[in-house]
Amino acid sequence: MGIIIKFVLKNIWAKKLRTLLIVTAVMLSSALYFATEALSGTAADMFIERVRVYYGTADLMIHPTEGSPSSLFRPNRAEMFAGDFEYIVGSIETGGTLVLPRETLRMTIKGFNLPELAQMNPFYLAAQEQLYPFQGKKIILSKQTAEEYGLRPGDYLDIEVFGAKRKFFLAALAEPAGPFQHDGQNINAVVPLDPLATIVNARGRVTNLYLKVKDPARKGELLQKLRALYPRYQVRETVTGQELAEYTSSLTMSFQLMGTVVLFMAVYIIYSSFKVITRERLPVLGTFRSIGATRRMTNLILCAESVMYGVIGGFLGCGLGLVLLYLIALQVRPDFMASVPVKLQFSPGQLGAAFLLAVLVAFLSALRPIRKAAKIPVKELIFNLYSKPGRRERWRPAGGVILIALSFLLPPHLPYQLLLPGGMLLLFATIIGFILMIPSLTKLFLAVLARLNRYFFGNEGVLAAKNLRENQGVLNNISLLAIGISALLMINTVSYSTARELTNFYRDFNFQIWFWTWQADRGIESILRSVDGVTSTYGIYTANAVEITNRNDRINLLHGANPHKYLDYHTLDLDPALLAELDTGRKILLTNTLRERLQVKKGDVLTLKTARGERDYQVIGFFDSLMWNGNFALIGERFIKMDMGKQYYDDLFVKTNKDPELVREAIKTRLARRSPFVITLAQMAKDNQQANDRILRVMQGFSLLALVIGIFGVFNNLIISFLERQRALAMLRSLGMSKAQSIKMFFAEALTGGLIGGGRGCFVRVPVEHHYPAGDQGFVGRTADLSLLPPLSVGGPGRTFDHGDRFRQSRL
Structure with missing residues (x-):
């Protein structure tokens, strides 16, 4: 065994360039696999850090809804189960306005007992001034906020709470993490609980109660008990497993597909490399066999070499995978979390799986060339009689046509649950189908290119065209080029489609400004209409994360549609009569995405969990929309007010007859005391595009990696081509072909093969995109490409982690 290992290591070291090629292919495939698999854990950690x-x-929280008898409640009922919880922390949360010399800032003020807050949500102080005892009118702000507005510990701040201006002492600055993390919209401040309770006349009561269970297995049981104790308040999990799964799966799905393409190319390259290795080893194998070595022993030598490549590539791939994971996490991290360090979440099992994948890829890719070499009789090995023309396999073109046809025909009929695995299989089928058709398609291309070669390269061009017909190495090059070009074009097309669909999405909004403020009502709407440049407004009632109890799913965004105004502000392909029907009863219109996801048809009933209890809604139709990536539905305005207990508008849409940016500034000035959130649709589109671009840049990097290893593969196949054609090339030289003519012929072969491979790549791109799974949206082309990015995509301001927080903070 020691002799075999020495022989293998010597062979690996002797061919350094080829070793680099194989190890690079194995390393990249295992690194991308690890980065993609570990990204789900890192993305989940990022999601949790954001919320x-x-x-x-x-784990659990209790808070009021619009149907609750009061915005305040006593925590004593929950304290009956104190032994089942690690902590029960109550807080009072309300809005306030920080008055500065040149501006006013809206902030969220949270009253906590400081030890309880540290237990629930650890934080780190950057500076302090008379922080302890944490009593009276003291306040803690984020260091990031303080630096932005020139505040220091020891300053007195004028903060307007409940219509009265009060002075608070800035007692400490905290690092921008945990409760002081900037969420992209709000400025968060912490004050002592008891003084804030006195200000709002709420001694002994809270607006929010946070609970952490001791035994996670009992979470569901305790949730039901608390719901029974607080029947008129919302008792729910803070972060559900479904939310985590949706966030992580939609983020990792795109990378899994690109990693699959790279893995396929790595297999192809290793396979072609071992064709060269086995060909080079045949004389040695013949010698071994002639002195008594068994076929099993020679197979073991070659298999050991392939495993050794896998081991080396696996170790390097694990290291590179950690680097790739970090770079991907940096790209997908939101801008407002730039100050929060990236924490990589991965398990030893994921590293082990990546290493095992590297070994298996190297071993299995080399297995077929090794087995073919083993079948050569000893006599042919000794006398060098093994160079025989390959058998022509007529089934290949037909098999390729069948696979490509299936990739076109099957996607519309796949169930929603099989979109990802089905898409992966069809992606493989598409690529394999075109590879099987490469020889036949090459002949068709050469019918045209052979004449062009004669014109540009003369007789050498004609020889190059003939060589392309039967040379397997060149055909392999064409296959690799087709796969690499198709991957690159696919990502670039998705990028273009995303930009186009974003433009189309915002074009479907027939208004210019999106407005939100606390407790927006008809009075606020009247003020808006009086602003110069505002022509009309539409206040809308919405609900987020509405559970569908009879389908074990949810609707991320539900609009209460006014049949007389909704279509004036949204350009939907929807019959006005169908929209008007929503007001005749509890009826619902779903997007086509939800129709596929829920597998429903007209007449089916969905049971929605509302603030007033469970209510049955009948499905009356479907429409196309990108809002919330298609996880969006419409019900009648009066029913959303009735069932969800709505008193205030959730958003107001504003039409203007002047520059929207100027009108936005006028609205902010007019309603400065309420610190509204006002954004133009043009700015929303720009923000969405920037968020999507970050993801697409990473995917483009994946596609470039596919091209890079494809280039290595092309180089490897050129070596194969030279080895297979040594006798033919020697014969041409004996007939008078010069070195310059040989180079000219090789150049013509490379150029012609590149043109054919590039052309094939453009055609491969079409079916690949056709079944490219895309988040909650289904297949690209069935609706739109934006679903690549559910966590960052369209759907309105503040929607990603809404969950009713804006309401809870505004009730006081």
């Missing part, structure tokens, strides 16, 4: 500003480490 920790609201919930800390709490």
Whole structure:
């Protein structure tokens, strides 16, 4: 065994360039696999970090809804189960306005007992001034906020709470993490609980109660018990497993597909490399066999070499995978979390799986060339009689046509649950189908290119065209080029489609400004209409994350549509009569995406969990929309007010007859005391595009990696081509072909093969895109490409982590 290992290591070291090629292919495939698999854990940690500003480490929370008898409640009922919880932390949360010399800032003020807050949501102080005892009118702000507005510990701040201006002492600055993390919209401040309770006349009561269970297995049981104790308040999990799964799966799905393409190319390259290795080893194998080595022993030598490549590539791939994971996490991290360090979440099992994949890829890719070499009789090995023309396999073109046809025909009929695995299989089928058709398609291309070669390269061009017909190495090059070009074009097309669909999406909004403020009502709407440049407004009632109890799913965004105004502000392909029907009863219109996801048809009933209890809604039709990536539905305005207990508008849409940016500034000035959130649709489109671009840049990097290893593969196949044609080339030289003519012929072969491979790549791109799974949206082309990015995509301001927080903070 020691002799075999020495022989293998010597062979690996002797061919350094080829070793680099194989190890690079194995390394990249295992690194991309690890980065993609570990990204789900890192993305989940990022998601939790983003919502920790609201919930800390709490598992459950209790808060009022618009149907609750009061915005305040006593925590004593929950304290009956104190032994089942690690902590029960109550808080009072309300809005306030920080008055500065040149501007006023809206802030979220949270009253906590400081030790309880530290237990629920750990934070780190950057500076302090008389912080302890944390009593009276003291306040803690984020260091990031303080630096932005020139505040220091020891300053007195004028903060308007409940219509009265009060002075608070800035007692400490905290690092921008945990409860002081900037969420992209709100400025968060912490004050002592008891003084804030006195200000709002709420001694002994809270607006929010956060609970962490001791035994996670009992979470569901305790949730039901608390719901029974607080029947008129919302009792729910802070972060559900479904939310985590949706966020992580939609983020990792695109990378899994690109990693699949790279893995396929790596297999192809290793396979072609071992064709060269086995061909080179045949004389040695013949010698071994002639002195008594068994076929099993020679197979073991070659298999050991392939495993050794896998081991080396696996170790390097694990290291590179960690680097790739970090770079991907940096790209997908939101801008407002730039100050929060990236934490990589991965398990030893994921590293082990990536290493095992590297070994298996190297071993299995080399298995077929090794087995073919083993079948050569000893006599032919000794006398060098093994160079025989390959058998022509007529089934290949027919098999390729069948696979490509299936990739076109099957996607519309796949169930929603099989979109990802079905899409992966069809992606493989498409690529394999075109590879099988490469020889036949090459002949068709050469019918035209052979004449062009004669014109540009003379007789050498004609020889190059003839060589392309039967040379397997060149055909392999064409296949690799087709796969690499198709991957690159696919990502670039998705990027273009995303930009186009974003433009189309915002074009479907027939208004210019999106407005939100606390407790927006008809009075606020009247003020808006009086602003110069505002022509009309439409206040809308919405609900987020509405559970569908009889389908074990949810609707991320539900609009209450006014049949007389909704279509004036939204350009939907929807019959006005169908929209008017929503007001005749509890009826619902779903997007086509939800129709596929829920597998429903007209007449079916969906049971929605509302603030007033469960209500049955009948499905009356479907429409196309990108809002919330298609996870969006419409019900009648009066029913959303009735069932969800709505008193205030959730958003107002504003039409203007002047520059929207100027009108936006006028609205902010007019309603400065309410610190509204006002954004133009043009700015929303720009923000969405920037968020999507970050993801697409990473995917483009994946596609470039596919091209890079494809280039290595082309180089490897050129070596194969030279080895297979040594006798033919020697014969041409004996007939008078010069070195310059040989180079000219090789150049013509490379150029012609590149043109054919590039052309094939453009055609491969079409079916690949056709079944490219895309988040919650289904297949690209069935609706739109934006679904690549559910966590960052369209759907209105503040929608990603809404969950009713804006309402809870505004009730006081």
